[in-house]
Amino acid sequence: MQEFFQQLANGIAWGSIYALIALGYTMVYGILRLINFAHGDVYMVGAFAAYYLAGALGVGTITSASPLMAALVLLGSMVICALLGMGIELLAYRPVRRSSRITALITAIGVSLFLENAGILVFGADPKFFPQVIAPRTITLPGGVLVTNHQIMVVVVSIVLMVGLTLFIQKTRTGKAMRAVAFNRDAASLMGIPTDRIITYTFALGSALAAAAGFLVGLTNPKIEPLMGVMPGIKAFVAAVLGGIGSIPGAMIGGLLMGISEYMVVGYLSSTYRDAIAFVILIVVLLLKPAGLLGRNVTEKV
Amino acid sequence: MFRMPRVALPLITIALFVALTGCAKRETEIKVGEYGSLTGSTATFGVSSKNGIELFVDNLNAQGGIGGKKVHVLVEDDQGKPEEAATAVNKLIAQDGVVAVLGEVASSRSLAAAPICQSAGVPMISPSSTNPKVTDVGDNIFRVCYIDPFQGMVIAKFAKNTLHFTKAAVFRDNKNDYSVGLANYFTESFHAMGGIIVSDEAYSEGDQDFKAQLTNIKSKKPEFIFVPGYYTEVGLIARQARELGLKVPMLGGDGWVSERLLEIAQDALDGSYFVNHYWEKDANPAVQGFVQNYKKRYSSTPDGLAALAYDAAGVLTHAMQGLQQKDPKAFESLSGPPNADQKAARAQLKELIAATRDYPGVTGRISLDEHRNAVKPAVFLGIQNRAYTFVATVEP
Numbered sequence: 038m039q040e041f042f043q044q045l046a047n048g049i050a051w052g053s054i055y056a057l058i059a060l061g062y063t064m065v066y067g068i069l070r071l072i073n074f075a076h077g078d079v080y081m082v083g084a085f086a087a088y089y090l091a092g093a094l095g096v097g098t099i100t101s102a103s104p105l106m107a108a109l110v111l112l113g114s115m116v117i118c119a120l121l122g123m124g125i126e127l128l129a130y131r132p133v134r135r136s137s138r139i140t141a142l143i144t145a146i147g148v149s150l151f152l153e154n155a156g157i158l159v160f161g162a163d164p165k166f167f168p169q170v171i172a173p174r175t176i177t178l179p180g181g182v183l184v185t186n187h188q189i190m191v192v193v194v195s196i197v198l199m200v201g202l203t204l205f206i207q208k209t210r211t212g213k214a215m216r217a218v219a220f221n222r223d224a225a226s227l228m229g230i231p232t233d234r235i236i237t238y239t240f241a242l243g244s245a246l247a248a249a250a251g252f253l254v255g256l257t258n259p260k261i262e263p264l265m266g267v268m269p270g271i272k273a274f275v276a277a278v279l280g281g282i283g284s285i286p287g288a289m290i291g292g293l294l295m296g297i298s299e300y301m302v303v304g305y306l307s308s309t310y311r312d313a314i315a316f317v318i319l320i321v322v323l324l325l326k327p328a329g330l331l332g333r334n335v336t337e338k339v
Numbered sequence: 340m341f342r343m344p345r346v347a348l349p350l351i352t353i354a355l356f357v358a359l360t361g362c363a364k365r366e367t368e369i370k371v372g373e374y375g376s377l378t379g380s381t382a383t384f385g386v387s388s389k390n391g392i393e394l395f396v397d398n399l400n401a402q403g404g405i406g407g408k409k410v411h412v413l414v415e416d417d418q419g420k421p422e423e424a425a426t427a428v429n430k431l432i433a434q435d436g437v438v439a440v441l442g443e444v445a446s447s448r449s450l451a452a453a454p455i456c457q458s459a460g461v462p463m464i465s466p467s468s469t470n471p472k473v474t475d476v477g478d479n480i481f482r483v484c485y486i487d488p489f490q491g492m493v494i495a496k497f498a499k500n501t502l503h504f505t506k507a508a509v510f511r512d513n514k515n516d517y518s519v520g521l522a523n524y525f526t527e528s529f530h531a532m533g534g535i536i537v538s539d540e541a542y543s544e545g546d547q548d549f550k551a552q553l554t555n556i557k558s559k560k561p562e563f564i565f566v567p568g569y570y571t572e573v574g575l576i577a578r579q580a581r582e583l584g585l586k587v588p589m590l591g592g593d594g595w596v597s598e599r600l601l602e603i604a605q606d607a608l609d610g611s612y613f614v615n616h617y618w619e620k621d622a623n624p625a626v627q628g629f630v631q632n633y634k635k636r637y638s639s640t641p642d643g644l645a646a647l648a649y650d651a652a653g654v655l656t657h658a659m660q661g662l663q664q665k666d667p668k669a670f671e672s673l674s675g676p677p678n679a680d681q682k683a684a685r686a687q688l689k690e691l692i693a694a695t696r697d698y699p700g701v702t703g704r705i706s707l708d709e710h711r712n713a714v715k716p717a718v719f720l721g722i723q724n725r726a727y728t729f730v731a732t733v734e735p
Contacts, residue, residue, distance in 0.1 A: 161378060308551070
């Protein structure tokens with residue numbers, strides 16, 4: 038039983054990362070009906086931004102590690118990625134906004150490949166070792182389950198960001214505008230909502246969450262490289278589909294389920310199926326409940 | 340009026356450039372190709388090998404080369420990807436016209452490139468690919484290191500007889516020919532000696548999180564974990580194992596050999612052991628000379644892969660020297676155009692490499708057997724307080 042709870046604890050920490058990335062997918066999809074395939078690579082840029090920021094601030098050795106500096110690095114990389122997300126939207130997606138959805142989708146794949154290869158060019162293809170901005174410590178939970186303070190941070194930061202996001206979307210004017218644009222863009226525009234600006238905000242917000250995920254992964258698994266976003270990007274996408282793409286609570290639940298199921302597959306089936314489980318889930322969801330767990334069924338007029 | 344198409348000018352420039360540089364024939368040079376992972380997740384493999392080869396060849400050229408001819412090494416980066424290794428070797432042979440190829444460290448990459456060398460009739464010497472399949476590709480493919488059946492056997496023996504362990508966990512990289520092969524040979528030998536494999540888990544190169552598999556391994560209570568992987572993942576695995584309270588020693592193969600291993604693992608590998616190809620503090624004057632020259636030039640200690648690459652370059656140029664003495668005319672054609680004469684000379688060179696006996700390398704005396712593999716001792720190193728210590732040399 039101890040193993041079960043150990044796998045569960047690790048699965049929740051790992052799933053929180055997926056949840057943070059999945060939120061970006063789902064927000065952009067909710068508003069633009071666009072699957073932003075470059076999102077996984079924004080997460081990679083977030084990890085590298087944190088890496089270079091930590092280097093510039095001189096944190097990274099155990100002695101200079103401090104929670105304040107860590108928070109600074111986290112916020113800095115979120116801001117950098119928010120700007121990156123806005124830039125991507127402005128340069129790549131806005132020009133094709135009036136074209137068909139397939140055009141935007143292909144553009145997204147193009148942006149993804151661009152970021153990956155630019156990453157290899159700029160950061161180099163060899164992996165970097167993420168500085169320990171917070172000294173690692175192992176904590177024993179009741180029942181003999183071992184977790185690190187980094188894993189706890191991952192879960193706590195994820196929860197804080199998700200709650201913050203939900204409040205932002207439910208309570209603020211911009212959040213309300215986002216919901217309006219997601220509901221019906223043309224009608225929102227007629228009501229005087231600056232849809233272009235709202236879309237830019239959405240990209241900024243989603244990318245900042247991806248950057249947070251990049252930072253947290255760097256902290257728990259200190260190896261970052263330019264192609265690190267490919268697999269988590271795909272899995273977070275599946276998580277968003279599982280939860281119901283377009284639904285924010287759905288993305289959180291989907292991400293957590295994804296992380297936990299990966300751990301359970303390794304624990305009780307075979308470690309070789311670890312990556313396969315994501316795609317099994319995708320196929321099952323598409324067959325049984327295409328709208329996802331929390332998604333609404335939308336009938337499309339043909 | 341005549342108007343040049345917009346693309347014409349750059350094209351003409353390129354054509355002129357190619358024609359001019361192509362004309363300047365370097366007939367006093369023997370071109371040798373090298374491919375390796377200068378970048379990517381196993382970057383230290385490629386860089387160490389490149390340094391080792393460079394050190395040997397520059398030294399040889401400074402002493403006059405071979406029969407007045409200099410050896411020119413052309414290096415291609417394969418980014419640590421098998422498909423890029425194939426592209427790199429194709430380019431070296433078809434475009435650059437090299438007469439022999441040196442590389443790779445990783446067996447998966449050597450296996451991708453070897454068929455190309457074999458079908459082109461270009462001898463290839465792998466410094467440090469240990470999977471037996473590599474030299475099985477054909478009679479043009481050689482190696483100057485031991486092979487995995489031997490490596491797996493000595494690790495099993497060391498665990499059983501020296502450390503007195505009977506319960507092993509195996510944690511292998513499922514996407515990697517070297518790792519899967521070595522895991523299987525180890526398992527076979529350890530079973531035969533009466534040991535038990537309590538857990539056999541897998542990961543994939545590039546993974547970041549290993550805690551799920553390590554939790555499984557921990558629940559089976561092994562006395563040690565055998566991790567036949569490459570250093571980047573090994574370092575992360577060690578850290579995460581310690582975070583889960585899994586404190587048993589780890590054992591590994593020559594994929595651990597890298598100056599970055601302990602940088603990643605920090606102190607998580609203290610108490611662990613792995614197999615190397617040589618020991619840098621060996622009292623042998625040849626080894627010490629090599630280590631000092633290397634340190635002087637690259638300001639770092641040469642790892643086992645640098646030493647093997649140094650020896651691979653040595654074995655190749657030794658065979659070239661042999662050819663020069665045996666058949667000067669054939670030797671002459673090695674630096675000439677890629678014609679039938681050169682092809683015949685390459686075939687002779689291949690025979691001479693195959694006949695290598697007792698070549699005095701820094702990693703020991705190198706003799707190639709009938710399967711074109713070197714028969715050499717393995718060196719066990721231990722890790723204590725983030726430093727390597729010599730444990731034992733195991734003769735074949």
